[in-house]
Amino acid sequence: MNQDHDHPHRPVPVTILTGFLGAGKTTLLNHILTERHGHRIAVIENEFGEVDVDSDLVLASEEEIFQVANGCICCVVDVRNDLVEILQKLLERKDQFDHILVETSGLADPSPVAATFFMDNEVAKKVVLDGVVTLVDALHVQPHLDDPALEDYDNQAVTQIVVADRILLNKSDLVPAAQLEELESRIRSLNQSAPILRTVQAQVDLSLILGLQSFESDALSMTDPHFLEDANDHVCDANCSHAHGTVPPLVAAPSHSHDPSVASVSFTFDRPFDAARLQRSLQDLLAIRGDDIFRVKGILHVQGDDRRHVLQGVHRILELKPSFPWWDETPASKLVFIGRHLQHEKLRARLEACLASHTEFNEALEAA
Numbered sequence: 015m016n017q018d019h020d021h022p023h024r025p026v027p028v029t030i031l032t033g034f035l036g037a038g039k040t041t042l043l044n045h046i047l048t049e050r051h052g053h054r055i056a057v058i059e060n061e062f063g064e065v066d067v068d069s070d071l072v073l074a075s076e077e078e079i080f081q082v083a084n085g086c087i088c089c090v091v092d093v094r095n096d097l098v099e100i101l102q103k104l105l106e107r108k109d110q111f112d113h114i115l116v117e118t119s120g121l122a123d124p125s126p127v128a129a130t131f132f133m134d135n136e137v138a139k140k141v142v143l144d145g146v147v148t149l150v151d152a153l154h155v156q157p158h159l160d161d162p163a164l165e166d167y168d169n170q171a172v173t174q175i176v177v178a179d180r181i182l183l184n185k186s187d188l189v190p191a192a193q194l195e196e197l198e199s200r201i202r203s204l205n206q207s208a209p210i211l212r213t214v215q216a217q218v219d220l221s222l223i224l225g226l227q228s229f230e231s232d233a234l235s236m237t238d239p240h241f242l243e244d245a246n247d248h249v250c251d252a253n254c255s256h257a258h259g260t261v262p263p264l265v266a267a268p269s270h271s272h273d274p275s276v277a278s279v280s281f282t283f284d285r286p287f288d289a290a291r292l293q294r295s296l297q298d299l300l301a302i303r304g305d306d307i308f309r310v311k312g313i314l315h316v317q318g319d320d321r322r323h324v325l326q327g328v329h330r331i332l333e334l335k336p337s338f339p340w341w342d343e344t345p346a347s348k349l350v351f352i353g354r355h356l357q358h359e360k361l362r363a364r365l366e367a368c369l370a371s372h373t374e375f376n377e378a379l380e381a382a
């Protein structure tokens with residue numbers, strides 16, 4: 015499958031992996047990274063919260079994983095410049111991989127991300143957009159598609175479906191068949207051409223989502239003639255007045271607008287959590303606030319356990335699972351909440367109430 019060794023000048027295909035918060039992007043990424051598919055993939059990740067949890071959720075693999083700066087890749091200029099810089103560096107040693115995968119944050123519009131590949135003339139010559147793969151959360155997508163609070167703003171859940179080449183209707187285990195069919199027709203009304211694949215835990219035959227080559231830039235502009243212009247008023251070419259081969263100065267703010275009421279708050283704690291108390295407390299919180307709290311994720315230090323614990327919440331679904339040991343890393347917790355009307359201090363107080371008491375902590379330290 016690695017035909018690219020024989021064709022060093024062939025542009026490197028780039029897949030953009032997108033989908034709303036909690037839809038299953040990291041789950042798919044882990045599936046891709048652990049499957050024997052013959053591609054050597056460089057992964058670029060972008061996340062929304064200030065504290066990086068996502069890189070800890072990606073399984074160890076031989077592939078290289080790069081983080082672009084914190085902030086939304088589709089609308090923060092620095093983040094898009096960061097993406098161009100990473101691409102420039104990656105392309106200097108493109109003999110080491112044959113596919114690039116960009117996982118966007120769950121709130122990103124993939125169009126400006128795709129456009130970033132064409133902003134810099136040197137980068138544009140060396141990559142080809144292979145496809146946009148969109149994960150859709152079968153259980154939670156409906157209210158986001160119809161979100162009344164988005165009246166004056168772009169709806170990223172809709173945009174992500176509209177621009178997709180492949181749609182994975184994920185978490186199909188959580189929804190009855192009749193509802194899946196309704197969802198499929200809703201998705202079909204937004205995107206008539208992308209095949210919709212039902213998945214559980216994002217398990218999909220990778221030949222259906224990688225190597226599509228659907229997106230030569232001609233094909234891209236045929237899909238939506240305003241695709242690039244929408245993302246940015248400028249696409250570089252040989253006639254540009256500015257220098258190429260450096261970070262393009264014209265990565266301007268895109269024309270779309272995010273819902274400013276969606277924000278993220280992050281926390282770190284050295285003292286371990288009482289796992290049962292934390293789980294009860296967050297379940298109580300999500301039972302009441304689960305419409306507004308879209309996403310919770312964390313890597314946690316749990317009292318009396320030398321393994322990391324992974325906290326995953328999507329609206330009212332919450333799970334806390336042990337993962338691999340801390341090894342020589344000092345255990346500590348980091349958590350991110352993403353949603354509307356998040357009250358930082360109230361959340362902090364709730365979390366602090368779930369930490370193991372100082373006495374418990376000291377006793378555990380002495381016993382160790």
Ligand SMILES: Nc1nc2c(ncn2[C@@H]2O[C@H](COP(=O)(O)OP(=O)(O)OP(=O)(O)O)[C@@H](O)[C@H]2O)c(=O)[nH]1
Binds near residue numbers: 036042120213309326
């Ligand atoms: N029941 C069920 N749970 C799933 C499925 N796919 C993923 N999940 C769970 O959904 C949660 C979120 O999955 P992630 O892969 O982290 O989602 P994401 O899109 O990367 O999340 P963000 O990066 O925060 O936007 C995790 O707890 C997964 O285990 C599925 O098909 N069925």
